[in-house]
Amino acid sequence: MSLRHAVLAALLEGEASGYELAKRFDVSVAEFWSATPQQLYRDLDRLEADGLVNARVVEQRRRPNKRVFSLTNAGLAELHAFTAEPARPPAIRDELMVKVQAADVGDAEALRGTVAARLARSREKLARYDRMRDKLLDGRAEDDYLRENDRIGPYLTLMAGRRYEQANIDWSESTLKALEHRRATPSRPDS
Structure with missing residues:
Protein backbone atom coordinates (compact mmCIF):
# COMPACT_ATOMS: atom_id res chain seq x y z
CA MET A 1 0.00 0.00 0.00
CA SER A 2 1.21 3.46 -0.70
CA LEU A 3 0.59 6.60 1.29
CA ARG A 4 -1.68 7.78 -1.53
CA HIS A 5 -4.41 5.32 -0.55
CA ALA A 6 -4.23 6.36 3.10
CA VAL A 7 -4.54 10.03 2.03
CA LEU A 8 -7.50 9.24 -0.23
CA ALA A 9 -9.15 7.30 2.61
CA ALA A 10 -8.61 10.23 5.01
CA LEU A 11 -10.28 12.57 2.48
CA LEU A 12 -13.43 10.45 2.69
CA GLU A 13 -14.14 12.51 5.83
CA GLY A 14 -14.49 15.55 3.58
CA GLU A 15 -12.55 18.45 2.13
CA ALA A 16 -9.39 19.43 4.03
CA SER A 17 -6.33 21.61 3.75
CA GLY A 18 -2.94 19.95 4.01
CA TYR A 19 -2.69 21.08 7.62
CA GLU A 20 -6.19 19.83 8.46
CA LEU A 21 -5.45 16.57 6.70
CA ALA A 22 -2.23 16.13 8.71
CA LYS A 23 -4.21 16.62 11.94
CA ARG A 24 -6.94 14.26 10.71
CA PHE A 25 -4.25 11.78 9.72
CA ASP A 26 -2.74 11.93 13.23
CA VAL A 27 -6.09 11.23 14.85
CA SER A 28 -7.26 8.35 12.68
CA VAL A 29 -5.16 6.99 9.84
CA ALA A 30 -1.81 7.37 11.62
CA GLU A 31 -2.71 4.51 13.92
CA PHE A 32 -2.17 2.12 11.04
CA TRP A 33 -0.15 4.17 8.53
CA SER A 34 2.27 6.90 9.54
CA ALA A 35 3.54 9.84 7.50
CA THR A 36 5.20 13.18 8.07
CA PRO A 37 3.43 16.40 7.03
CA GLN A 38 6.02 16.83 4.27
CA GLN A 39 5.13 13.38 2.88
CA LEU A 40 1.43 14.28 2.98
CA TYR A 41 1.97 17.52 1.06
CA ARG A 42 4.11 15.73 -1.54
CA ASP A 43 1.46 13.06 -2.02
CA LEU A 44 -1.32 15.65 -2.23
CA ASP A 45 0.55 17.32 -5.10
CA ARG A 46 0.96 13.96 -6.84
CA LEU A 47 -2.69 13.04 -6.26
CA GLU A 48 -3.74 16.37 -7.76
CA ALA A 49 -1.45 15.85 -10.77
CA ASP A 50 -2.96 12.38 -11.23
CA GLY A 51 -6.50 13.80 -11.10
CA LEU A 52 -7.43 11.90 -7.92
CA VAL A 53 -8.03 15.03 -5.84
CA ASN A 54 -9.09 18.57 -6.61
CA ALA A 55 -7.48 21.54 -4.93
CA ARG A 56 -8.96 24.98 -4.54
CA VAL A 57 -7.55 28.10 -2.93
CA VAL A 58 -9.37 29.58 0.05
CA GLU A 59 -8.54 33.21 0.77
CA GLN A 60 -8.06 34.03 4.44
CA ARG A 61 -7.76 37.29 6.29
CA ARG A 62 -4.60 37.84 8.31
CA ARG A 63 -3.23 34.46 7.23
CA PRO A 64 -1.81 33.12 4.02
CA ASN A 65 -4.30 31.62 1.61
CA LYS A 66 -4.70 27.88 1.91
CA ARG A 67 -5.39 25.08 -0.52
CA VAL A 68 -8.12 22.62 0.36
CA PHE A 69 -8.38 19.20 -1.22
CA SER A 70 -11.31 16.96 -2.02
CA LEU A 71 -11.69 13.59 -3.70
CA THR A 72 -12.58 13.43 -7.37
CA ASN A 73 -14.60 10.65 -8.96
CA ALA A 74 -11.29 9.22 -10.17
CA GLY A 75 -10.04 9.27 -6.56
CA LEU A 76 -13.13 7.40 -5.40
CA ALA A 77 -12.64 4.89 -8.23
CA GLU A 78 -8.99 4.46 -7.16
CA LEU A 79 -10.11 3.72 -3.59
CA HIS A 80 -12.74 1.32 -4.88
CA ALA A 81 -10.14 -0.57 -6.93
CA PHE A 82 -7.74 -0.56 -3.97
CA THR A 83 -10.32 -2.12 -1.64
CA ALA A 84 -10.93 -4.88 -4.19
CA GLU A 85 -7.26 -5.95 -4.17
CA PRO A 86 -6.20 -8.62 -1.68
CA ALA A 87 -4.28 -7.15 1.26
CA ARG A 88 -0.76 -8.34 1.87
CA PRO A 89 -0.20 -9.91 5.29
CA PRO A 90 1.46 -7.48 7.66
CA ALA A 91 5.07 -8.00 8.65
CA ILE A 92 5.93 -7.35 12.26
CA ARG A 93 9.09 -5.32 12.68
CA ASP A 94 9.26 -4.59 16.37
CA GLU A 95 12.56 -3.73 18.03
CA LEU A 96 11.17 -4.71 21.43
CA MET A 97 10.58 -8.27 20.23
CA VAL A 98 14.27 -8.56 19.32
CA LYS A 99 15.20 -7.29 22.77
CA VAL A 100 12.88 -9.79 24.43
CA GLN A 101 14.31 -12.56 22.25
CA ALA A 102 17.69 -11.68 23.77
CA ALA A 103 16.31 -11.35 27.33
CA ASP A 104 18.50 -14.13 28.70
CA VAL A 105 21.72 -12.26 27.95
CA GLY A 106 20.50 -8.67 28.11
CA ASP A 107 20.06 -6.06 30.82
CA ALA A 108 16.98 -7.38 32.64
CA GLU A 109 16.21 -4.09 34.43
CA ALA A 110 16.39 -2.08 31.23
CA LEU A 111 14.18 -4.64 29.47
CA ARG A 112 11.59 -4.49 32.25
CA GLY A 113 11.59 -0.70 31.94
CA THR A 114 11.10 -0.90 28.17
CA VAL A 115 8.22 -3.37 28.51
CA ALA A 116 6.66 -1.24 31.26
CA ALA A 117 6.90 1.81 28.96
CA ARG A 118 5.13 -0.15 26.18
CA LEU A 119 2.43 -1.12 28.69
CA ALA A 120 1.90 2.48 29.78
CA ARG A 121 1.80 3.74 26.19
CA SER A 122 -0.71 1.05 25.19
CA ARG A 123 -2.92 1.85 28.18
CA GLU A 124 -2.89 5.54 27.20
CA LYS A 125 -3.73 4.74 23.59
CA LEU A 126 -6.51 2.36 24.63
CA ALA A 127 -8.01 5.08 26.85
CA ARG A 128 -7.83 7.53 23.92
CA TYR A 129 -9.48 4.98 21.63
CA ASP A 130 -12.22 4.45 24.20
CA ARG A 131 -12.89 8.20 24.26
CA MET A 132 -12.99 8.23 20.46
CA ARG A 133 -15.38 5.26 20.44
CA ASP A 134 -17.67 6.95 22.96
CA LYS A 135 -17.68 10.10 20.84
CA LEU A 136 -18.50 8.15 17.67
CA LEU A 137 -21.24 6.11 19.30
CA ASP A 138 -22.70 9.20 21.01
CA GLY A 139 -24.74 7.07 23.43
CA ARG A 140 -25.92 4.58 20.78
CA ALA A 141 -25.40 0.86 20.91
CA GLU A 142 -22.72 -0.44 18.55
CA ASP A 143 -25.27 -2.37 16.45
CA ASP A 144 -27.37 0.78 16.02
CA TYR A 145 -24.31 2.81 15.01
CA LEU A 146 -23.22 0.23 12.46
CA ARG A 147 -26.71 -0.03 11.01
CA GLU A 148 -27.51 3.71 10.90
CA ASN A 149 -24.23 5.47 10.07
CA ASP A 150 -23.27 6.32 6.49
CA ARG A 151 -19.61 5.45 7.10
CA ILE A 152 -18.50 2.60 9.33
CA GLY A 153 -14.84 2.35 8.22
CA PRO A 154 -13.49 4.76 10.86
CA TYR A 155 -15.28 2.82 13.59
CA LEU A 156 -14.05 -0.56 12.37
CA THR A 157 -10.44 0.62 12.15
CA LEU A 158 -10.78 2.18 15.60
CA GLU A 165 -3.54 -2.10 22.11
CA GLN A 166 -5.40 -4.56 24.35
CA ALA A 167 -3.19 -7.36 22.96
CA ASN A 168 -0.12 -5.20 23.71
CA ILE A 169 -1.39 -4.66 27.26
CA ASP A 170 -2.02 -8.38 27.80
CA TRP A 171 1.38 -9.33 26.36
CA SER A 172 3.23 -6.65 28.33
CA GLU A 173 1.59 -7.64 31.61
CA SER A 174 2.37 -11.34 31.13
CA THR A 175 5.94 -10.55 29.99
CA LEU A 176 6.55 -8.39 33.06
CA LYS A 177 5.25 -11.22 35.27
CA ALA A 178 7.54 -13.72 33.56
CA LEU A 179 10.53 -11.40 33.91
CA GLU A 180 9.70 -10.78 37.57
CA HIS A 181 9.31 -14.52 38.20
CA ARG A 182 12.66 -15.09 36.51
CA ARG A 183 14.28 -12.47 38.75
CA ALA A 184 12.73 -13.98 41.90
CA THR A 185 13.75 -17.53 40.99
CA PRO A 186 17.52 -17.95 40.74
CA SER A 187 18.56 -20.08 37.83
CA ARG A 188 20.20 -23.40 38.58
CA PRO A 189 23.25 -24.56 36.72
CA ASP A 190 22.82 -27.74 34.69
CA SER A 191 23.85 -30.87 36.57
Whole structure:
Protein backbone atom coordinates (compact mmCIF):
# COMPACT_ATOMS: atom_id res chain seq x y z
CA MET A 1 0.00 0.00 0.00
CA SER A 2 1.21 3.46 -0.70
CA LEU A 3 0.59 6.60 1.29
CA ARG A 4 -1.68 7.78 -1.53
CA HIS A 5 -4.41 5.32 -0.55
CA ALA A 6 -4.23 6.36 3.10
CA VAL A 7 -4.54 10.03 2.03
CA LEU A 8 -7.50 9.24 -0.23
CA ALA A 9 -9.15 7.30 2.61
CA ALA A 10 -8.61 10.23 5.01
CA LEU A 11 -10.28 12.57 2.48
CA LEU A 12 -13.43 10.45 2.69
CA GLU A 13 -14.14 12.51 5.83
CA GLY A 14 -14.49 15.55 3.58
CA GLU A 15 -12.55 18.45 2.13
CA ALA A 16 -9.39 19.43 4.03
CA SER A 17 -6.33 21.61 3.75
CA GLY A 18 -2.94 19.95 4.01
CA TYR A 19 -2.69 21.08 7.62
CA GLU A 20 -6.19 19.83 8.46
CA LEU A 21 -5.45 16.57 6.70
CA ALA A 22 -2.23 16.13 8.71
CA LYS A 23 -4.21 16.62 11.94
CA ARG A 24 -6.94 14.26 10.71
CA PHE A 25 -4.25 11.78 9.72
CA ASP A 26 -2.74 11.93 13.23
CA VAL A 27 -6.09 11.23 14.85
CA SER A 28 -7.26 8.35 12.68
CA VAL A 29 -5.16 6.99 9.84
CA ALA A 30 -1.81 7.37 11.62
CA GLU A 31 -2.71 4.51 13.92
CA PHE A 32 -2.17 2.12 11.04
CA TRP A 33 -0.15 4.17 8.53
CA SER A 34 2.27 6.90 9.54
CA ALA A 35 3.54 9.84 7.50
CA THR A 36 5.20 13.18 8.07
CA PRO A 37 3.43 16.40 7.03
CA GLN A 38 6.02 16.83 4.27
CA GLN A 39 5.13 13.38 2.88
CA LEU A 40 1.43 14.28 2.98
CA TYR A 41 1.97 17.52 1.06
CA ARG A 42 4.11 15.73 -1.54
CA ASP A 43 1.46 13.06 -2.02
CA LEU A 44 -1.32 15.65 -2.23
CA ASP A 45 0.55 17.32 -5.10
CA ARG A 46 0.96 13.96 -6.84
CA LEU A 47 -2.69 13.04 -6.26
CA GLU A 48 -3.74 16.37 -7.76
CA ALA A 49 -1.45 15.85 -10.77
CA ASP A 50 -2.96 12.38 -11.23
CA GLY A 51 -6.50 13.80 -11.10
CA LEU A 52 -7.43 11.90 -7.92
CA VAL A 53 -8.03 15.03 -5.84
CA ASN A 54 -9.09 18.57 -6.61
CA ALA A 55 -7.48 21.54 -4.93
CA ARG A 56 -8.96 24.98 -4.54
CA VAL A 57 -7.55 28.10 -2.93
CA VAL A 58 -9.37 29.58 0.05
CA GLU A 59 -8.54 33.21 0.77
CA GLN A 60 -8.06 34.03 4.44
CA ARG A 61 -7.76 37.29 6.29
CA ARG A 62 -4.60 37.84 8.31
CA ARG A 63 -3.23 34.46 7.23
CA PRO A 64 -1.81 33.12 4.02
CA ASN A 65 -4.30 31.62 1.61
CA LYS A 66 -4.70 27.88 1.91
CA ARG A 67 -5.39 25.08 -0.52
CA VAL A 68 -8.12 22.62 0.36
CA PHE A 69 -8.38 19.20 -1.22
CA SER A 70 -11.31 16.96 -2.02
CA LEU A 71 -11.69 13.59 -3.70
CA THR A 72 -12.58 13.43 -7.37
CA ASN A 73 -14.60 10.65 -8.96
CA ALA A 74 -11.29 9.22 -10.17
CA GLY A 75 -10.04 9.27 -6.56
CA LEU A 76 -13.13 7.40 -5.40
CA ALA A 77 -12.64 4.89 -8.23
CA GLU A 78 -8.99 4.46 -7.16
CA LEU A 79 -10.11 3.72 -3.59
CA HIS A 80 -12.74 1.32 -4.88
CA ALA A 81 -10.14 -0.57 -6.93
CA PHE A 82 -7.74 -0.56 -3.97
CA THR A 83 -10.32 -2.12 -1.64
CA ALA A 84 -10.93 -4.88 -4.19
CA GLU A 85 -7.26 -5.95 -4.17
CA PRO A 86 -6.20 -8.62 -1.68
CA ALA A 87 -4.28 -7.15 1.26
CA ARG A 88 -0.76 -8.34 1.87
CA PRO A 89 -0.20 -9.91 5.29
CA PRO A 90 1.46 -7.48 7.66
CA ALA A 91 5.07 -8.00 8.65
CA ILE A 92 5.93 -7.35 12.26
CA ARG A 93 9.09 -5.32 12.68
CA ASP A 94 9.26 -4.59 16.37
CA GLU A 95 12.56 -3.73 18.03
CA LEU A 96 11.17 -4.71 21.43
CA MET A 97 10.58 -8.27 20.23
CA VAL A 98 14.27 -8.56 19.32
CA LYS A 99 15.20 -7.29 22.77
CA VAL A 100 12.88 -9.79 24.43
CA GLN A 101 14.31 -12.56 22.25
CA ALA A 102 17.69 -11.68 23.77
CA ALA A 103 16.31 -11.35 27.33
CA ASP A 104 18.50 -14.13 28.70
CA VAL A 105 21.72 -12.26 27.95
CA GLY A 106 20.50 -8.67 28.11
CA ASP A 107 20.06 -6.06 30.82
CA ALA A 108 16.98 -7.38 32.64
CA GLU A 109 16.21 -4.09 34.43
CA ALA A 110 16.39 -2.08 31.23
CA LEU A 111 14.18 -4.64 29.47
CA ARG A 112 11.59 -4.49 32.25
CA GLY A 113 11.59 -0.70 31.94
CA THR A 114 11.10 -0.90 28.17
CA VAL A 115 8.22 -3.37 28.51
CA ALA A 116 6.66 -1.24 31.26
CA ALA A 117 6.90 1.81 28.96
CA ARG A 118 5.13 -0.15 26.18
CA LEU A 119 2.43 -1.12 28.69
CA ALA A 120 1.90 2.48 29.78
CA ARG A 121 1.80 3.74 26.19
CA SER A 122 -0.71 1.05 25.19
CA ARG A 123 -2.92 1.85 28.18
CA GLU A 124 -2.89 5.54 27.20
CA LYS A 125 -3.73 4.74 23.59
CA LEU A 126 -6.51 2.36 24.63
CA ALA A 127 -8.01 5.08 26.85
CA ARG A 128 -7.83 7.53 23.92
CA TYR A 129 -9.48 4.98 21.63
CA ASP A 130 -12.22 4.45 24.20
CA ARG A 131 -12.89 8.20 24.26
CA MET A 132 -12.99 8.23 20.46
CA ARG A 133 -15.38 5.26 20.44
CA ASP A 134 -17.67 6.95 22.96
CA LYS A 135 -17.68 10.10 20.84
CA LEU A 136 -18.50 8.15 17.67
CA LEU A 137 -21.24 6.11 19.30
CA ASP A 138 -22.70 9.20 21.01
CA GLY A 139 -24.74 7.07 23.43
CA ARG A 140 -25.92 4.58 20.78
CA ALA A 141 -25.40 0.86 20.91
CA GLU A 142 -22.72 -0.44 18.55
CA ASP A 143 -25.27 -2.37 16.45
CA ASP A 144 -27.37 0.78 16.02
CA TYR A 145 -24.31 2.81 15.01
CA LEU A 146 -23.22 0.23 12.46
CA ARG A 147 -26.71 -0.03 11.01
CA GLU A 148 -27.51 3.71 10.90
CA ASN A 149 -24.23 5.47 10.07
CA ASP A 150 -23.27 6.32 6.49
CA ARG A 151 -19.61 5.45 7.10
CA ILE A 152 -18.50 2.60 9.33
CA GLY A 153 -14.84 2.35 8.22
CA PRO A 154 -13.49 4.76 10.86
CA TYR A 155 -15.28 2.82 13.59
CA LEU A 156 -14.05 -0.56 12.37
CA THR A 157 -10.44 0.62 12.15
CA LEU A 158 -10.78 2.18 15.60
CA MET A 159 -11.93 -1.20 16.95
CA ALA A 160 -8.91 -2.87 15.35
CA GLY A 161 -6.69 -0.32 17.07
CA ARG A 162 -8.40 -1.03 20.41
CA ARG A 163 -7.82 -4.76 20.03
CA TYR A 164 -4.20 -4.21 19.02
CA GLU A 165 -3.54 -2.10 22.11
CA GLN A 166 -5.40 -4.56 24.35
CA ALA A 167 -3.19 -7.36 22.96
CA ASN A 168 -0.12 -5.20 23.71
CA ILE A 169 -1.39 -4.66 27.26
CA ASP A 170 -2.02 -8.38 27.80
CA TRP A 171 1.38 -9.33 26.36
CA SER A 172 3.23 -6.65 28.33
CA GLU A 173 1.59 -7.64 31.61
CA SER A 174 2.37 -11.34 31.13
CA THR A 175 5.94 -10.55 29.99
CA LEU A 176 6.55 -8.39 33.06
CA LYS A 177 5.25 -11.22 35.27
CA ALA A 178 7.54 -13.72 33.56
CA LEU A 179 10.53 -11.40 33.91
CA GLU A 180 9.70 -10.78 37.57
CA HIS A 181 9.31 -14.52 38.20
CA ARG A 182 12.66 -15.09 36.51
CA ARG A 183 14.28 -12.47 38.75
CA ALA A 184 12.73 -13.98 41.90
CA THR A 185 13.75 -17.53 40.99
CA PRO A 186 17.52 -17.95 40.74
CA SER A 187 18.56 -20.08 37.83
CA ARG A 188 20.20 -23.40 38.58
CA PRO A 189 23.25 -24.56 36.72
CA ASP A 190 22.82 -27.74 34.69
CA SER A 191 23.85 -30.87 36.57
